[in-house]
Every structure is written in C-alpha cells, then in structure tokens.
Amino acid sequence: MDIIETLRGIVGSTHVLTGADAAPFAQDWTGAYRGEPICAVRPADTGEVAAVVKAAAAAGIAVVPVAGNTGLMGGTHAPGRIALSLERMNRIREIREGARIAIVEAGVVLTQLHEAADQHGLVFPLTFGAKGSARIGGVLGTNAGGSNVLRYGNTRALCLGLEVVMPDGQVLNTMSELMKDNSGYDLRDMFIGAEGTLGIVTAAVMRLHPKPLAYATAMVAVPSVADALGLLNRLQSATGGAVEAFEYMPRSYFEGWTKREPDKRPPFETTYDHAIMVEVGATAPRDATPNETGEIPIQAYLEEVLGEMIEAGTALDATVARSEAQRREIWERREIAGELSLGAGPFVLTDVSVPLDRVEPFLDRAYAALEADDPDVRHLLVSHLGDGNLHLTVWPSDGDDGYERVMEIVEDIVQEMGGSFSAEHGIGLGKRGAMARRKDKVALEVMGKIKAALDPQGIMNPGKVLP
Amino acid sequence: MDIIETLRGIVGSTHVLTGADAAPFAQDWTGAYRGEPICAVRPADTGEVAAVVKAAAAAGIAVVPVAGNTGLMGGTHAPGRIALSLERMNRIREIREGARIAIVEAGVVLTQLHEAADQHGLVFPLTFGAKGSARIGGVLGTNAGGSNVLRYGNTRALCLGLEVVMPDGQVLNTMSELMKDNSGYDLRDMFIGAEGTLGIVTAAVMRLHPKPLAYATAMVAVPSVADALGLLNRLQSATGGAVEAFEYMPRSYFEGWTKREPDKRPPFETTYDHAIMVEVGATAPRDATPNETGEIPIQAYLEEVLGEMIEAGTALDATVARSEAQRREIWERREIAGELSLGAGPFVLTDVSVPLDRVEPFLDRAYAALEADDPDVRHLLVSHLGDGNLHLTVWPSDGDDGYERVMEIVEDIVQEMGGSFSAEHGIGLGKRGAMARRKDKVALEVMGKIKAALDPQGIMNPGKVLP
Numbered sequence: 035m036d037i038i039e040t041l042r043g044i045v046g047s048t049h050v051l052t053g054a055d056a057a058p059f060a061q062d063w064t065g066a067y068r069g070e071p072i073c074a075v076r077p078a079d080t081g082e083v084a085a086v087v088k089a090a091a092a093a094g095i096a097v098v099p100v101a102g103n104t105g106l107m108g109g110t111h112a113p114g115r116i117a118l119s120l121e122r123m124n125r126i127r128e129i130r131e132g133a134r135i136a137i138v139e140a141g142v143v144l145t146q147l148h149e150a151a152d153q154h155g156l157v158f159p160l161t162f163g164a165k166g167s168a169r170i171g172g173v174l175g176t177n178a179g180g181s182n183v184l185r186y187g188n189t190r191a192l193c194l195g196l197e198v199v200m201p202d203g204q205v206l207n208t209m210s211e212l213m214k215d216n217s218g219y220d221l222r223d224m225f226i227g228a229e230g231t232l233g234i235v236t237a238a239v240m241r242l243h244p245k246p247l248a249y250a251t252a253m254v255a256v257p258s259v260a261d262a263l264g265l266l267n268r269l270q271s272a273t274g275g276a277v278e279a280f281e282y283m284p285r286s287y288f289e290g291w292t293k294r295e296p297d298k299r300p301p302f303e304t305t306y307d308h309a310i311m312v313e314v315g316a317t318a319p320r321d322a323t324p325n326e327t328g329e330i331p332i333q334a335y336l337e338e339v340l341g342e343m344i345e346a347g348t349a350l351d352a353t354v355a356r357s358e359a360q361r362r363e364i365w366e367r368r369e370i371a372g373e374l375s376l377g378a379g380p381f382v383l384t385d386v387s388v389p390l391d392r393v394e395p396f397l398d399r400a401y402a403a404l405e406a407d408d409p410d411v412r413h414l415l416v417s418h419l420g421d422g423n424l425h426l427t428v429w430p431s432d433g434d435d436g437y438e439r440v441m442e443i444v445e446d447i448v449q450e451m452g453g454s455f456s457a458e459h460g461i462g463l464g465k466r467g468a469m470a471r472r473k474d475k476v477a478l479e480v481m482g483k484i485k486a487a488l489d490p491q492g493i494m495n496p497g498k499v500l501p
Numbered sequence: 502m503d504i505i506e507t508l509r510g511i512v513g514s515t516h517v518l519t520g521a522d523a524a525p526f527a528q529d530w531t532g533a534y535r536g537e538p539i540c541a542v543r544p545a546d547t548g549e550v551a552a553v554v555k556a557a558a559a560a561g562i563a564v565v566p567v568a569g570n571t572g573l574m575g576g577t578h579a580p581g582r583i584a585l586s587l588e589r590m591n592r593i594r595e596i597r598e599g600a601r602i603a604i605v606e607a608g609v610v611l612t613q614l615h616e617a618a619d620q621h622g623l624v625f626p627l628t629f630g631a632k633g634s635a636r637i638g639g640v641l642g643t644n645a646g647g648s649n650v651l652r653y654g655n656t657r658a659l660c661l662g663l664e665v666v667m668p669d670g671q672v673l674n675t676m677s678e679l680m681k682d683n684s685g686y687d688l689r690d691m692f693i694g695a696e697g698t699l700g701i702v703t704a705a706v707m708r709l710h711p712k713p714l715a716y717a718t719a720m721v722a723v724p725s726v727a728d729a730l731g732l733l734n735r736l737q738s739a740t741g742g743a744v745e746a747f748e749y750m751p752r753s754y755f756e757g758w759t760k761r762e763p764d765k766r767p768p769f770e771t772t773y774d775h776a777i778m779v780e781v782g783a784t785a786p787r788d789a790t791p792n793e794t795g796e797i798p799i800q801a802y803l804e805e806v807l808g809e810m811i812e813a814g815t816a817l818d819a820t821v822a823r824s825e826a827q828r829r830e831i832w833e834r835r836e837i838a839g840e841l842s843l844g845a846g847p848f849v850l851t852d853v854s855v856p857l858d859r860v861e862p863f864l865d866r867a868y869a870a871l872e873a874d875d876p877d878v879r880h881l882l883v884s885h886l887g888d889g890n891l892h893l894t895v896w897p898s899d900g901d902d903g904y905e906r907v908m909e910i911v912e913d914i915v916q917e918m919g920g921s922f923s924a925e926h927g928i929g930l931g932k933r934g935a936m937a938r939r940k941d942k943v944a945l946e947v948m949g950k951i952k953a954a955l956d957p958q959g960i961m962n963p964g965k966v967l968p
Contacts, residue, residue: 177687191658200943200947207941207943210921212856213650214646214885215924216924218940218945219948219966220695223691224687224690227687244738244742274784274785318742318743319738387680387681422680423681454677454682454683456685457682460683477685480688484954
C-alpha cells in the first residue's frame with residue numbers, strides 16, 4: 035500500500051497534506067531552508083503519532099517533527115520526508131495551581147501557555163520573539179532560551195516530565211510531576227534539545243512560577259559593555275537576584291530597528307553605542323506595595339541604582355516604564371530582533387555564548403576579524419547579556435558563499451574564550467559544520483552511539499544535529 | 502600480566518590496596534552491602550583513571566567508582582571487581598567569583614567545597630547529613646538532593662559541565678562554564694544520576710550562589726501535615742520564595758533521636774506529633790539590615806507568620822534561633838537522620854516522593870498498610886517536605902526477609918499517588934527490584950539500549966541501576 039494511503043487511514047484524508055497544501059512545510063520561517071516533503075501529516079493524538087511513526091518505519095521513510103516551524107537553524111527541513119505536524123495536539127490538559135505545573139501537548143503555542151498560566155496567577159516564564167507561533171514541541175526540541183533565562187533557566191529547567199514517541203513507535207511515558215525523581219537515567223534531558231532526532235515529544239509536564247507582583251522595566255544607555263555588566267551586578271545585589279531580563283542592544287541594532295520601524299518612537303532622542311533593556315520582578319509583597327510616598331519599592335531600587343550610575347557617569351541616559359503600555363513598548367523593540375535579521379539578502383545568524391567577563395573582548399575581536407576578512411561586511415547584534423548569549427547576524431558581501439567562512443571566524447574566537455558555538459537556537463542543519471569542527475570528538479562519538487542505539491534505522495529527523 | 506601488577510604500574514604500588522588494606526571498600530556505610538573487591542586503586546588524576554579503565558577493559562574485569570562511599574543503596578558494591586577510589590583527586594581547581602563557578606575534581610568532599618565557596622562570599626547550596634564525607638563524584642553519580650533543593654534545585658541544577666572517563670578509557674570533555682550551551686545532546690545530565698554505570702565522572706564545573714545575608718531558622722510544632730504545608734505557602738508568599746529548607750520530623754523521629762542523643766536538648770519541652778524545621782534566607786540587603794527597632798526583617802517576617810498561626814491554632818509552638826549556635830543545634834538534630842536509621846537490626850530505607858498535596862494521605866495509608874501487614878513493625882520518618890520527599894525507615898519484624906515486601910507495600914501507594922519510588926538516593930542495588938516493578942517498560946528498554954551502546958562489554962559498575 036502507498037504510504038500516503040496508509041497515513042490517510044491513520045489520521046483521516048483531510049489531515050494528510052500534499053502538493054500546494056503542504057507548501058507551509060516546504061520552507062522554514064527564515065526562507066533559508068527549502069525542500070518539499072512527501073506530505074505533511076497532522077495526527078490528533080499520541081496514538082496517531084505512534085501509528086504514523088510505525089508506518090513510516092515499515093516503509094523506510096524518514097519522519098521530521100514540526101511544531102511551530104519558527105526555528106532558525108533548519109531543524110524542520112523535510113525534503114522527501116514525512117513532515118509530522120503537531121499543530122492539532124494543542125490542548126493544555128491541566129493546570130494545577132497548587133503544584134505549579136501545566137500538563138501540555140506538544141502543539142500548544144507558547145503564548146497560549148502564557149495566557150493560561152496568567153489566569154491562575156502564575157507565569158510560564160520562557161519568552162522570546164516567536165512566542166506567538168512557537169509551539170512547546172519545538173521549544174523542548176531546541177531547549178529554547180530567550181530573555182528570562184537569567185532568572186528562571188532555559189526550557190530544560192522548566193520541564194519535569196515528557197511523553198515521547200520513540201523511533202520504533204513505542205510510547206515512552208516519563209510524565210513525572212515531581213521535583214525529585216531519580217528513577218534511573220535522566221531520559222527527559224536527553225530528548226530536550228535533541229531536535230526530534232531521538233523521538234517525537236508529544237506531551238510534557240512544565241513548571242510554572244509565581245507571577246511577580248510588580249515589575250520595574252527600563253531602557254538604559256551606558257558608555258560600555260563593562261558598565262552594562264556593572265549595572266547588572268548592582269541590580270542583582272540590590273534586589274537579591276530579581277533581575278528577570280537583561281538585554282543588550284548596541285547602535286547596530288537600533289539602526290536596523292529604525293529602518294524597519296520608521297514610525298515608532300525610539301527609546302532615546304540620541305542613538306547611543308550601547309543600550310540595555312532591563313526588567314526586575316518583585317515576588318515579595320514588600321517590594322510591590324507602594325510606600326508612604328506612593329513609590330513601588332522595586333521601581334525605587336531600580337531608579338536609585340540608575341540615578342547613582344548617571345551621577346557617576348557609568349550610565350548615560352535612562353527611561354523607566356511608567357505604565358504597562360510603556361513596558362510593552364520596551365519589550366516590543368526587543369522582540370522584533372528575529373525580523374531585523376531577515377529581508378536584506380543572505381545572512382549568517384550566529385548564536386554563541388561566552389563567559390560574562392569575556393563578552394566585551396569577544397565583540398571587539400569579532401568585529402575586527404569580520405571587517406578584516408570582508409571590508410564591506412554588515413552586521414547587527416542583539417544579546418541576552420545576562421547569560422553571555424550573543425546573536426550576531428552577519429551579511430557577508432559574498433552572500434551564501436561566505437556562510438561557513440563567517441561561521442568559522444566567529445567560532446575561532448568563541449572557542450578561544452571558552453564559549454559555545456550554539457547557545458539556544460540548536461544545531462539543525464545550519465550548525466552541523468560547527469559541530470564537526472568544534473565539538474569534543476568523544477562527545478560526538480557518544481552522541482552517535484546514542485542515536486544509533488535508539489534509531490538504528492535512522493528515520494527520526496535524519497541529518498540534523500549530528501555532523 | 503596480572504591485573505594487580507598492571508594497576509601498580511599505572512598508579513604506583515602504594516595506591517593499589519588489597520586484603521586488609523582494602524577493607525574500607527568491602528562494605529558500604531550502612532553495612533548492608535558487603536563483598537571484597539579484587540583491589541582498590543587510587544588514581545591521582547584523570548589520565549590514571551583512563552589508564553585503569555583501559556587495563557580493566559582489556560582484562561575483562563569490571564570497575565566500580567567509589568567517591569565518599571556514603572551512599573545508601575549499595576551503588577559502590579564491588580565484589581570481585583576493581584574499586585576505583587577518587588579520594589586522591591580532591592583538588593578544587595579554581596573558584597571564579599565573578600562567574601560564580603567552582604571547577605572541582607570528583608574526590609572533593611562536600612564540606613570542602615562549602616568552605617571554599619564561603620571564603621569567596623558564595624555558597625554551594627547542596628547539603629545533607631553525610632556532607633563531611635560525601636564527595637562530588639558520588640553527589641553527581643546519584644544526583645543527590647538534600648535539604649536545600651526547595652530553593653536551589655538538586656545536583657543536576659548545580660552542574661554546568663563534566664569530564665568523564667568512558668568505559669573504553671576515552672576522556673569526554675564537556676566542561677562548559679556557560680549558562681546556555683546547546684551544542685548537541687545533553688550528555689551532562691545523562692551521566693548525572695547514572696551511578697557510574699556509563700562512565701566515571703572525574704571533574705565538574707559546579708554553580709555557586711550568592712551567600713544569603715541573613716537567615717531565619719526555627720523549629721515549629723504544628724497540628725498536622727496540612728498545617729505544615731500552610732506554613733510553607735505563607736512563608737513563600739511573605740518572602741517571595743526565600744524558603745531554603747522545610748524539613749518535617751514527626752513524633753517517631755524525635756523518639757529515635759532522644760534514644761540516640763539522650764543528653765541533648767530537645768526542640769520543645771513536649772514531644773509533638775508533627776514538627777518542622779524551617780530556614781529562610783535573605784538575599785537582598787533590605788531583608789538583612791536591622792530596622793529601627795533592631796529587628797532583622799527576614800526574621801521579623803518569619804516571626805509574624807508564626808505568631809499569626811499560633812494565634813489561629815494552626816501552629817502549636819515555635820522556637821526561633823537567636824544565634825548561629827542555636828541555628829547549628831537545629832540543623833544538627835536534622836542532619837543525624839542517617840544515623841537514626843542504623844543500628845537497630847535490618848531495615849528498609851525508602852526514599853519516595855509524592856505531589857505535595859498527597860503527602861498526608863500517603864502517610865496515613867502507608868502507616869496503616871505497614872501495620873496491617875506486620876503488627877510489630879517499627880518505623881521512623883523524616884522528610885524534605887518542601888519537595889514532597891519522604892524517607893520512611895521501616896524495621897520489619899521478620900528482618901531481611903521483609904525487605905522486598907515492605908518495599909512493595911510502600912511502592913503500591915506511591916505509584917497510585919503519582920509519586921516516585923526513588924527521589925534522591927539513587928537505585929544502586931537496593932532499588933533494582935523497584936525499577937523492574939515500577940518503571941515505565943519503554944523507559945527501561947531505552948536505558949538498556951544506552952547502557953549497551955556506551956558500555957558494550959558491561960564493565961562499568963555492572964548490576965547497578967538497571968534491573
């Protein structure tokens with residue numbers, strides 16, 4: 035029997051898409067990775083996912099799981115394969131307020147979980163620009179990070195349990211809801227970040243956190259990255275570690291932003307070389323309750339630190355959000371970073387991390403090396419500075435031909451500084467070269483053995499992650 | 502060549518112990534697991550560990566890594582095997598205050614790391630009774646928990662990178678110092694908690710945290726477990742999540758304690774049915790700086806909550822530590838829990854976790870089921886209540902014959918309540934039966950495949966963890 039017919043028998047004809055109907059699965063969000071799948075199949079539940087995987091395995095056809103398809107590294111590229119979309123599995127099965135957990139299916143959209151948690155007075159703190167389309171399956175597959183990792187950790191730190199369809203179609207159930215569970219090898223963390231190459235995550239138990247009672251949010255211009263890190267340290271000390279987001283946007287970022295959003299209000303009248311978006315969250319009532327002068331303490335702490343730094347010349351300018359609307363405006367300027375990297379010809383998107391004290395020397399050296407290599411190079415930087423995570427988008431003047439060369443220039447400096455060539459976007463197709471060049475050889479061998487042991491037929495998202 | 506001679510050639514004669522010299526490696530701390538190793542070998546560095554593993558693999562002899570040998574489940578049992586002691590690899594290679602990391606060898610003792618972090622104004626927050634002898638290699642091997650998991654997470658949450666000698670003697674280097682590092686499968690978490698069955702951890706990058714500026718510590722008697730959880734919730738809300746430890750000790754605990762420590766001062770004049778040890782840590786200056794009446798705010802918050810609960814009858818009695826000596830006294834009563842479980846004949850040590858709202862029904866049912874099974878049964882409970890983690894030690898009247906029966910009685914109830922039969926002690930030998938009975942069958946199959954792929958010869962701590 036033809037595989038398409040078999041799949042129709044499992045999920046129903048309307049949920050097996052081919053030809054033009056499957057077009058959304060023939061390219062990724064960035065447009066950099068294109069290729070037509072045999073079909074896209076949209077199972078309704080875990081049982082159907084398992085049946086699809088079994089059918090694919092029997093036919094010897096590879097399966098590529100697709101969640102929101104917002105990844106940046108081509109992890110969902112599925113030419114000649116079955117694209118397995120998790121979009122119909124979008125139920126939040128349960129939120130348990132007392133236990134602070136959400137039991138979700140892999141197709142749940144990130145903002146859907148944000149809103150559901152909010153209704154219970156809780157937060158699911160993971161957030162990034164693509165939150166309105168990214169789905170939990172992809173968030174888990176890439177161990178997504180974003181802007182609140184500084185306080186709450188990455189996806190790994192927010193997941194307690196998983197349900198996974200294995201490459202042989204069996205269903206692995208480790209849906210633990212417990213803070214302590216040492217019953218054998220940690221399979222959960224092996225699947226998180228494996229980009230669907232070891233199995234398909236179909237459901238998860240995610241941790242929720244108490245919603246901060248008040249926020250203080252500001253844009254701050256500083257003379258240097260070192261001064262920015264000084265601000266971070268002072269705020270962490272003053273608030274006992276309440277900094278939620280600490281995002282760095284230099285001049286190149288605001289130049290790109292002004293071009294794309296000419297009608298929007300910039301954060302300052304002047305464009306400074308170095309700007310920071312900072313947000314602090316109050317979790318204790320005493321920090322959120324207005325004092326006798328009507329000030330909210332968490333905002334007063336922020337303003338006090340900023341005032342002292344401006345006085346001392348270690349900060350140049352600052353605007354503090356006075357309303358939720360102003361806070362949203364500040365966040366939106368940051369959340370559009372993905373869009374700023376697109377639409378201007380072939381680009382190289384790097385996603386590196388270095389120890390905090392090496393961010394400034396890394397940037398100095400990377401800019402110099404890129405410009406020495408290619409005097410006409412253009413670049414744009416945005417950074418989760420609190421995590422030492424830098425996204426430097428580079429447009430080499432020779433377009434796609436420059437891809438691996440630019441990658442290598444950046445990787446060389448990252449490696450010397452004890453950093454990682456992949457911080458939060460994953461490997462997909464885009465960084466397989468970097469994996470081959472930079473990853474510990476024994477680690478690669480161990481990863482290869484795990485892949486071969488769990489997917490001997492090589493049908494789960496082949497060609498991704500491993501070089 | 503004889504394996505002993507080969508090992509002498511690698512580490513030097515004085516570091517290959519046999520016969521009476523190897524006696525400390527012929528039994529575990531509890532005395533429950535006995536068996537003579539061929540020899541105990543004490544390598545000086547990672548290169549020597551790798552050479553020992555290669556020699557053992559060539560000879561087809563199994564290797565059992567031993568760190569502090571304080572585990573409770575027999576994970577270091579090494580009859581007829583080579584016991585590989587990490588005790589000489591006890592250097593703290595580096596503490597980087599700004600990055601808040603410690604780079605340590607696997608033989609570093611937990612208190613040694615505590616003291617070193619303290620000298621830098623930081624804490625390594627993991628702590629438990631055996632802290633003076635447990636070593637980092639064992640802490641990582643079991644993904645150890647303890648009393649501060651509530652605020653800081655377990656070992657997994659405190660480790661950024663690992664160095665591991667693989668079963669073939671190759672050295673895996675994933676000594677990342679980064680908060681974000683998504684370069685391929687998460688091998689780190691696979692080795693953490695694997696009890697040396699997949700390789701030998703020789704060094705690690707551990708996270709340090711800012712040292713709280715002040716503590717508030719108290720013993721509180723409550724009418725019920727439900728009231729204890731009410732206290733936890735109120736304190737977390739009042740302090741914005743600053744509860745560091747929340748330990749439950751019922752009447753059975755203090756009866757055992759009084760027998761063992763007849764000359765020490767009990768926490769209350771009366772022995773109550775339910776007592777809690779609570780500690781709150783202030784990380785922000787405003788919570789640690791005495792106010793106009795000389796009170797330290799973090800202590801005032803605790804006393805206010807306790808006062809209101811005593812008024813309302815939801816707490817019965819409380820003593821708050823007024824000095825570091827009083828704080829130490831409170832902690833010591835809790836840290837002797839391990840000793841209280843020994844010395845009274847064959848026992849069954851359970852280490853289970855259940856969702857917080859099921860702790861009380863779990864205990865009611867477990868006590869009833871054990872007493873229905875064996876009217877002469879004795880038991881003693883201590884619990885990391887904030888994590889839903891319960892250690893119920895049971896002395897069945899039929900001694901060792903009752904081991905699996907008692908385990909099964911407890912497991913039945915845990916499983917019905919969505920709990921885990923293993924929370925923080927690991928599996929070792931003691932819970933292989935439970936693994937076979939309770940763990941998801943697909944998960945067991947996946948674990949078996951990983952073990953076979955990485956250790957095809959089966960020489961790394963065989964017979965542990967997997968049933």
